[in-house]
Amino acid sequence: MATESHLNENDSVHPLSRVANSKIASVLDQLPTLDDVLHRQSQPPVCLYNYYIVLRDRLELEILLDFWLDVAQANILYKRYVKYANKRASTKFSSPKLPKPSIPSNILDCHQRQSNNSNSHDVLTHMLLLHPRASLATTLYSTTTNGSQPKRPPPTQTEMAEAVERIYLRYIVPSAEKEIIQLPASIKESIGHHFYDSEKKDPSLYTGHPDNPIIYAQAKEYVHQLLESTFPLFLRYKVFMNLTLPQQIGRLACGLVLLLVGFSLEFSLIFLNIHPWQKRLWGILPIILGVFCVITSIAGIDPVWVLGFNLSETVPFQFNHIVHRRVRVILRRRSIMVSAIILFTTLVFMIFFCTVAGKRL
Known part of the structure; x- marks a missing residue:
């Protein structure tokens, strides 16, 4: 029990504190942690933007941060999708059907075309995982300093599935655009089995939720550990x-x-x-x-x-x-x-x- 409590205490200490004396450790404990940086709760120069620059220019490991941020963004989109789906289902069963007002067909067709164009434009513009980009991390610094962003439409089931699959094609498959070579083969195989099993299903019989980014949880945790190993170097480059x-x-x-x-x-x-x-x-x-x-x-x-x-x-x-x-x-x-x-x-x-x-x- 004493050993376990000692390990727990060490886990809560800053990564650099384990190799420093008490005076330096007290200074380092006042600095942001990796989670603070990843969740944009730190200030320059120890911020997410500079962390990405260090990973790219000094360590050549920016792909790890790209993957972690993409999975985190996919999780946020999935939560929004589930929340919207549950709200829509509850409204469907609780609200009585009201007669639709009569609208001339030409006005209705025009309105529907404008609505479809607007929704398509919003999805392509605001959903970060559903359009090509160099890296999500390169846009974080600008988006966090511009204030509030316009309200984004909730993702559809098809868009959610495409977002999850796009992460797989970008980072996991062999010879991918940004293949994470540090990931163990067992983790890659478990993710690949998910898509292989999904392809064998009959789409006409599939009525469940779209692909859940939870399939990347193990890979995300492994990448987080790799990022922790680079964080002391980041502090060295930006704090000292x-x-x-x-x-x-x-x-x-x-x-x-x-x-x-x-x-x-x-x-x-x-x-x-x-x-x-x-x-x-x-x-x-x-x-x-x-x-x-x-x-x-x-x-x-x-x-x-x-x-x-x-x-x-x-x-x-x-x-x-x-x-x-x-x-x-x-x-x-x-x-x-x-x-x-x-x-x-x-x-x-x-x-x-x-x-x-x-x-x-």
């Missing part, structure tokens, strides 16, 4: 860093070039014994920029962006404001520390190159 990987690589390359130029200029002034010594300060300028680029690249954080503009980079040269209070505090502390390292390193190089005696070769 504010630069993207291309930005880090670019800064490292520029920094090394600037250091090469600065060192070449300084050693040239020293071995040419150029006077006065104040001219050596010109060589310090590229060294300062080089040190800044190299250190910010290694640390993954730009102190100017954090302290001056309160920005975190999402994709190269596109930013969002650091809204989460705890993340903002952590990034500012790290920015101050990185700034101190940059100033100290620059001061060491300045003292060295300005105090070394010149000697003409």
